[in-house]
Amino acid sequence: MDGLMTAAAPAAQRAGSAPRRALLATRALFTLTAFFGAALLFVVQPMVARLLLPSYGGSATVWSTSSLFFQVLLLTSYFYVHVSRTRLRPRVQPLVHAALVAVPLTVLPVVLPAGAAPGDGSPVLWLLRTLTLMVGLPFLVVGTAGPVLQAWFAETADVRSHDPYFLFAASNLGSFGGLLAYPFLIEPHVSLHTQRLAWSWGFVAFAALTVGCAVVATRGASRTPERRDEAAGPKGRVPARTLLRWTLLAFLPASLSLAITSHLSTDVGAIPLLWVVPLAVYLATFVTAFSRTTRQVPRRATYVAATVAVVGAAAAPIGGMPIWLMAGIDLVLLATVGYAAHARLAADRPPPEHLTTFYLVIAAGGALGGFLNGFVAPLVFDRVLEFPLTLVLVSLLFVGIGANRGTVRSLLILLGGLLLVLAAAAVVNRGEEWRGTSAYVALAVLAAAVGWGLTRAPILLALCLVAPFVATWWGTTDTIDRTRSFYGAYRVEQTADQHKLVHGNTVHGAQFRDERRRDTPTTYYASPGSVGDVFELFGDRLDRVGTIGLGAGTIAAYGRPGQRMTFFEIDPDIVHTARDPRLFTFLTDSKAAVDVVVGDGRLEVAKLPSGSLDLLVLDAFSSDSIPVHLLTREAFAMYADRLADGGILAVHISSRFFDLVPVLAAAAEDLGWTATIGLSQGSTPGATSSRWVVLSADRSVASQLAARPRWEPLDLTRRVQWTDDYSSVLSVLGQPG
Structure with missing residues (x-):
């Protein structure tokens, strides 16, 4: 008898441990699916934006508009989950959703559709159309993962089914991981073609995991009504005041994150990959606020911290504070306000019965922040005012909330x-x-x-x-003109002797105001050591000149009779500014015949016949950011074809953060051309220090330039080749030599 009891004990233990292992496996499955789905969401967003940059001139607004698109799509996903969970029976909804997950398989892999480049009308609407065709359906399905998995988990027998919000923290952790993985792990090592295929296979894996969760959810829905009612918590509608509070709490950090990104990249410093940092801080506050260990942080303490941060950020520009300190204050502001808002959301989380309503409202608040910052602000404001106005808004909304x-x-x-x-x-x-x-x-x-x-x-x-x-x-009275478009916010400043065209904190051209010096080339285009030397040495053979990037039109000052200069400029507002005689007269005063073509420089130059240019100037920086698509192997091959025999390619590579010499070295090596680099110290009146690289198949060009001061052969020992399929700004990140 004792032997029978001894043998039976392990069997009973095994029987008891089997359900426990099953519950742990279920929890692991749901956690992995939530994490993986969120990671897919935050990998596809920069990947798609990267695919679109060549068609939209490398504009930073591509990212903010894409963010708005994805936020609205996420809201749509959450709306579907809410409706399907409230209208379909618990056993039916997982089956319907499992079928829905399979639909995007018909449109994969992700590809750039025909007609992606903007045509007539708003670039924003063209971009939204292109995004919808590219990734709308897959993103819509992956976006459902967060709320649907938590709703399904609430139907299981797990001891945490009454509070499935730990999956929300796992989801945001996946978002955080995907966000950081793309610029630092994926883009530097994986081509765009491979990225598209890998993401598509990742979606297949996500679909399989989701179907597994749906099977578990269907079994869980077969529990007795009493058990489901017990798990569901209290019945009733969510009060309107609560819905409004949730919306405001979600809106605040979402809007502030985008406003800080615009502020830092435009007014503080055009630092590479800077958009990653505010978004990472934003996601980190979600993860921290919804973790089990931090839900009891006193509300008053978070509000006081946010108050101090708001005041510090507002006063930061006064007194010439260093850039790194201003950026740090802004990020602390985002962290404190984001955590204060998200911690209140975590404390307010409803029972599973209202879970889909909760996430629908959160998505609506985030989409509202994206809409105001990404769509309304560029239309209403002539400068980047989102950040200071958001500071006031944060204070006002905190009044109403707390x-x-x-x-x-x-x-x-x-x-x-x-x-x-x-x-x-x-x-x-x-x-x-x-x-x-x-x-x-x-x-x-x-x-x-x-x-x-x-x-x-x-x-x-x-x-x-x-x-x-x-x-x-x-602003102050020295600003005489402002404009803001899809491509940036610009202002014309009037000093004692000049008009300056400024984007953020980068000058894009200047002209002397007095008649005697109005036709003097200034800033990056003044001689010696810049493109001005090219015109002085070879001007008599440069009958057809093309310039990608207009700015104030300074290069037109080198025009001579019988010469035709064509500027390719993607932003119509810049064209209007350069042609306004009250602001700049380089175009109207030029001795050459001047044409301006509106459109992306690479796409427009590609429309020219072979051998149609004697000189092509590449000068299309936007507030110190790199238009990568203009510097790929395919782009340089096209430029070479459009240049006549012995033609010259001059590339402006001045930058505070990037060393583009290796990219130009790779281009010279690939073309078999000579390359010379020139450095201007900005020693003449109105001049600015600059770096230019001149490439040509005519070796006499390099020898004549190298004979002049501040020019020397380009170092070809280190080469970084970018292609349309692969590029990474990390490969050239560093202080220029």
Whole structure:
């Protein structure tokens, strides 16, 4: 008898451990699927944007518009999940979804559709159309993973089925991993062709995992009604006030993330891959807020931290703060505000019954932030005002979300006072730039004292401190013209003797105001050591000149009678600025016949007949970012074909962050041409230091340039070749020599 009992004990243990292993396997399956689906979402976004860059001129707005598209598509995915979970029976919905997952297999792999380049009309609408054709259906399906997996997991017998939000943290961790993997692991080592195929096979794996989860969910849905009711939690509709709070809490960090990205890349520094950092911080706050160990962080502490960060970020531009410190303050602001909002969302998470509603509202808040920053702001504002306005908005919304009763009256009183403060700050701001720092501080302290006396609310105190500094973002009287388009925000500044065309903190051309020097080439185009030397040495044989990138049209100053100059410029607003005689007159004063072609430079030059140019100037930087598609092996081969025998290719490679010499060395080696590099120190009036590389099949070009000061043969020992299928800015990231 004792022997029978001894033998039976392990059997019972094995019987008890089998369900436990099954539950652990189920949890692992759902966690892996959530993680993998989110990683696919955040790998496909930069991959698709990378595929589209050649058709849209390398514009940074490609990324922000793509982000808006993906946010709206994610909202659509969540809407489908919500409707299907509320309208279909628990056993039917997983089967329907499993069938839906198979549909995108018919449109894979991801390919660039015909007619991707923008035609007539808004580039934004063309881009949204192209994105829909490229990846709309696969993204729509992968986007359902987060809420549908959590809803299914709530139907299982797992002890955590009543609170499946740990899968949300796993999903955001996958997003974080996919986001960082693309620029640092995938793009530097994998060609675009391989990326497209790998992502498509990844989707197949995701579909298989999802079907496995659907099978488990179907079995879980067969539990007794009593068990399902118990898991579902309390019944009833979510109050409208709660829905509004969820929307605002999701909107705040999403909008702030995009605003900070625009601010850093335009007004602080055009640092490579900078868009990755704010998005990574944004996702990290999601992961941290929804982890089990941090849900009890005091709400007041997060609000106080966010208040301090808002004030610091608003005052950062005053006093010439270093770029690295300004960027750090902005990222701390995003981390604190993002965590404060997401922690409140985590604390507010509803029972599984309302899970799909919860995620639908979160997606709506994120899409609203993307819509305002990616679509409305470029249409409404003539400069990048999203960041300062978001600072005020953060303060206002935190008032509505976290304040006590009775703050509405105080808020109305405060808003009236803020209007007066802003008006006073605007008057102060009409002086020279940043010279009114003490006046701003005085206004801020005065507003803070009044606000604190009226409300005693710390976040309203922060709003009072922020308001005067926000007025500084409206610019000073030395800005005489502004414009903003899909491709960037530009301004023309008037100094004592010049007009300057500026994008962010990068000058794209300048002209002397007095009549005697108006036709003098300036900035990067002044001699010696730049493209000006090319015109001085070989100008008599350069009858047909093409320039990719217009700027202020400075190169037209080298024009001579009988010469035809054609500028290729993708942004119509830049063309309007360069042609406005109140701002610049290089085009109208040129002795050459000048044409301007609107469109992407590479695509437009490709339309020219072979041998139709004697000189092609490549100068299409956008606020220090690289238009990679202009520097690939295929692009250089096309340029060489469009140049006549003995033609010259001059490439402007000035940059604060990239060393493009290896890319030009690879091009010279591939073409079998000579290459010479010139350095201008900016020693003449109006000149700016610059680096130019000149390539030609005519070896006399290199020898004549090398005989001049500040020119030397290009070092060909280190070569980095980019192709249309493979490129990585990390390969040339570094301080130029």
